[in-house]
Amino acid sequence: MKKYAIIASLLFIAALMGSSCKKEKPIDEDGLLITTRAECYVSNFELLGADFQTVRSKAPVIDTVACTIKQEVFFGTDLKNLWPQFTLVTDAKLDPKITGKVDFSDLANPKTYTVISGNRQVRKTYTVIITVQK
Amino acid sequence: MTGKYFSYISLLGAALSLMTACSKDGDYTIPTPKNELQNDCIKRSLGPNIVGINIEFAYAMAIPAAKGKLVSAQVVASIPGVQVNPGDKPNSATYLQDSSFYTNGSGVDVPIKVGDRSVTKDGANVVTFTKDTNAVTLRYFYRIPEEARGKTVSFTFSATSSNGETVTYKSGPYTIAKMDMALNLLPTNNNKCYLSVADMKLYTAAEAAANPDKIDLVYLYRNLAVQFGHALVAPAASKDYLPGVTLPANVNRDTKLSKAWNVQDFHLAGLKYGTTFVDDVDFEQRDMSTSPDFALGLKEEAGVWVETGDGQYRAYIFVNKLDNTAQSARISIKRYKVK
Numbered sequence: 298m299k300k301y302a303i304i305a306s307l308l309f310i311a312a313l314m315g316s317s318c319k320k321e322k323p324i325d326e327d328g329l330l331i332t333t334r335a336e337c338y339v340s341n342f343e344l345l346g347a348d349f350q351t352v353r354s355k356a357p358v359i360d361t362v363a364c365t366i367k368q369e370v371f372f373g374t375d376l377k378n379l380w381p382q383f384t385l386v387t388d389a390k391l392d393p394k395i396t397g398k399v400d401f402s403d404l405a406n407p408k409t410y411t412v413i414s415g416n417r418q419v420r421k422t423y424t425v426i427i428t429v430q431k
Numbered sequence: 432m433t434g435k436y437f438s439y440i441s442l443l444g445a446a447l448s449l450m451t452a453c454s455k456d457g458d459y460t461i462p463t464p465k466n467e468l469q470n471d472c473i474k475r476s477l478g479p480n481i482v483g484i485n486i487e488f489a490y491a492m493a494i495p496a497a498k499g500k501l502v503s504a505q506v507v508a509s510i511p512g513v514q515v516n517p518g519d520k521p522n523s524a525t526y527l528q529d530s531s532f533y534t535n536g537s538g539v540d541v542p543i544k545v546g547d548r549s550v551t552k553d554g555a556n557v558v559t560f561t562k563d564t565n566a567v568t569l570r571y572f573y574r575i576p577e578e579a580r581g582k583t584v585s586f587t588f589s590a591t592s593s594n595g596e597t598v599t600y601k602s603g604p605y606t607i608a609k610m611d612m613a614l615n616l617l618p619t620n621n622n623k624c625y626l627s628v629a630d631m632k633l634y635t636a637a638e639a640a641a642n643p644d645k646i647d648l649v650y651l652y653r654n655l656a657v658q659f660g661h662a663l664v665a666p667a668a669s670k671d672y673l674p675g676v677t678l679p680a681n682v683n684r685d686t687k688l689s690k691a692w693n694v695q696d697f698h699l700a701g702l703k704y705g706t707t708f709v710d711d712v713d714f715e716q717r718d719m720s721t722s723p724d725f726a727l728g729l730k731e732e733a734g735v736w737v738e739t740g741d742g743q744y745r746a747y748i749f750v751n752k753l754d755n756t757a758q759s760a761r762i763s764i765k766r767y768k769v770k
Contacts, residue, residue, distance in 0.1 A: 347722070348692035348733065354658065372657035373672060373727030375689070400721070430657045 325417055332388045334415030339423055341384035342366045347375050347398070354430045364423045372430040376402040381410075381425065388415025401427050468494040468501075468596040472588050475570070478697055478708035479608040481765075482580050486573045486605065490527075492590035492598065493566035499593035501564045503546075505557040506571050507587045509603075513574035514551055527556040528570040579607040608711050610767040612698060615751065618650035620758035625649060625682070626663070628737060628744045631764050640679035647686045647739050651676060652758040658728045661753050661760055663688060663735055665724035672725040685740040687722040691747070692733050699749035699763035700732070714745040714767035729753065729760075745769055 323331045342357040352374045358367040370376075378398045383391055392411045401408060404427060411422045470492040480486050492504060504527065512525030527549035530542035545567055546560040558569060573586070585603030613631035618624050625639035626632075626648040639646045649666055653659040653674055664672045667685035695704040719738040726735045731753050737746040745767050752761040 346690060348690040350690075350692050371728060372655075372659065373662070373725055375723045377721045377723070378689070 327390070329390060330388070331417050332415040334386070334388045335419055336386040337389055337412050337414035337419040337421045338386050339366060339383050339412060340386060342368060342425075343382040343384075344368055344370060344427075345380040345382065347378040349380065352379065364421050366423055366425045367428070368425065369428050369430055374429065376400070376404075376427070376429075383410065383412075385412055386414075389413060401425070404428070466495055467498065468492070468590065468592045468594075468598050470588065470590050470598045470600050472600045472602050474602065474605075479610070479710040480575055480584075480605055481608050481610060481612050481698065482575045482577055483612065484575060484698070486575065486584075488571040488573070488586070488588070488602065489568050490571055490588045490590075490600070491566075491568040494592045494594075494596070496565050499596075501560050501567060502591045502593050503557055503559045504567075504569055504588070504590045505555045506573075507555045507589075508573055509585045510576065510579045510582065511551075511554045513576045523574070525551070525556060525574045526572055527558050528572070529558050531564075531567045531569065575607055581609045582607055610709075610711055610714065610765050612763075612765050614699065614763045616762050616764065618760050618762065620650070620652040624651060625679075628686070628739050628746050628764070628766055631766055636679050639682055643679060643681035643683070646679075646682045647684050648688075648737070649673065649676060649678070650760065652755070652760075654755070660727070660755075661729040661750075662725065662727040663729065663737075663748065664726070665740070667740070668724040672727065685724050687719045687724060687738040687740075688726040689719055689722040689736040690726050690729075690733065691736055692730075694734050694747070694749075695732055696734075696747065696749055696763075696765065699734075699747075699765060700751065709747045709765050711767060713747070714769070717745060719745075743768065743770055 325331050338361040339359055342359060344352050346352040352370045353368060354371045355369045377400045379401050381395060381399055385391060390413050392413060399408065407424045407426045409422050409424050411420050413420050470490065472488055472490045474486065474488050476485060476487040490504065490506070492501060494501060506527050508525070515524040529546045529548045530544050532540040532542055535541050545562045545564050546558040549556040549558045556571065583604035583606050585601065585605070587599060587601055589597060589599040591597045611631065616633055618626065618633050623633045623635050625634040625636065625646045627634065627642070627645040628647040629645055634642065634646065646666060648663045650663055651673070652661050655674070662672070665684060665686040665688070666678050666682045694709065695707050696709045697704055697707060717736060719736065722738070729735070729750050731750055734747055734749045737748060747765045749763045750760060751763055754760065
């Protein structure tokens, strides 16, 4: 009799656990919450050099309509070893992810990064245009 | 039925184990000190052991007064340290200090001479006590010799007492770094501005012309509309980064540079910072394949990682001081031979 009671309670706990999982909000492939926000833009941009100090000679010019980030860097910046940092609107994420130093030395072919909104429905591709101080 | 008994038994077991733990606590007795000559040793210096600087130890020894007094203390290094040459300051070599220290009310360490100055005989540093001494801590300074580079060194400390006892303490082995160090080089704009990493020396244009294959970097200061300031540039770099510089003939090596911040090496920065050390491993693991051949806009207390064009040396140059008026700098270098 006791045995049955234990089995029953175990089953009940398992059922509870199952239901709690279903209650959670949906998550995307990165394990991030998918929310209701549809906003999709870059609010700030930073660029660090090989020594993790800023190489920006001016504040960035971010055009959220044309989807461009124009950034002037100091004369003599090591363009092959830069660490970009994007500040995004709440719940948005960036693709591709920044995992280390990025080579920005090909100035004629600017790099592009896609911002994905919180609801994962809106995607906007930003072009990072770098110019060197003269 | 059996289950019930099990629970009783386990409860009893738990209660028993609790009681035994209690009774064990009651058994504590004050430990009896060893009634004999004893010693102990700590290594006081931190960081990589570099040829030409000291490894410092504090060696303590003591004997109960009723048993006798200390007669002598000695240290033997597996590779003998640098010895005093005639005319040298005594502190510029390996020695076992002849004084014990106490700290006075103002926090100053006051020496009390307890023995004859350490003499080196047969590779050992010996201090013979001249005062009746029961307990003392002597400092040992091992000046790392060139022949220890890249090897390991161990130390045997020993003390003898008047009742014939001897104690020994073995310390180490300690690895001696392969790298070299040069402190406080003073490059000046358009003058002594050619740096050789192989020699860790600065040259003028005339001297550079005589040794063009040695010159790895040019130091320059330019006050331009763009950020330039103090810079280290490889002779082979684009002329944009060498404004107004006429290189001596055949000075054309291509050195790679990578700026660093917050690497305030203890040896290079002086006594200001105590926690950061650049060691052999930092040079071994560095990938500079994508680094440029210039470093502009240097800042005080920042640094630059360097790899020579032939890949023979890697170095870390720390900027101790920059002077815009005198257009000069004070830099210190750690250098590692890769191949």
